[in-house]
Amino acid sequence: MDTSNPAVFVNAELLRLYVGRRVRALIQVVRTEGGTVIGKSTDENQLVVKGSPPFPLTKFVEVIGIADGEKSIHADIWNNFGETIDTTTYNQLCQLANGDFKHLFV
Secondary structure (H helix, E strand, C coil), rough: CCCCCCCCEHHHHHHHHHCEEEEEEEEEEEEEEECCEEEEECCCCCEEEECCCCHHHHHHHHEEEEECCCCCCEEEEEEEEEEEHHHHHCCCHHHHHCCCHHHHHH
């Protein structure tokens, strides 16, 4: 596993802390507009993801890329996560990865 350029687990609220850095987020796809995907983060806030998404996209997608704004990610990796996922647990993972257990994730 390559650990030279880790991606921080984020939701929409945490994304603003990592502008310019590599992040990973899970979104529920709301709509696509060309190479842009509008999605709902695990904390129920909207995120905009730019890049070259694979088609077809599933309902839930994990994206890895650079946070290029407080609510925007330019993704270079898109992972389809299927039609159902426990977003509450993923959101808790984001909180743990940015809290007291941060040292275990980055």
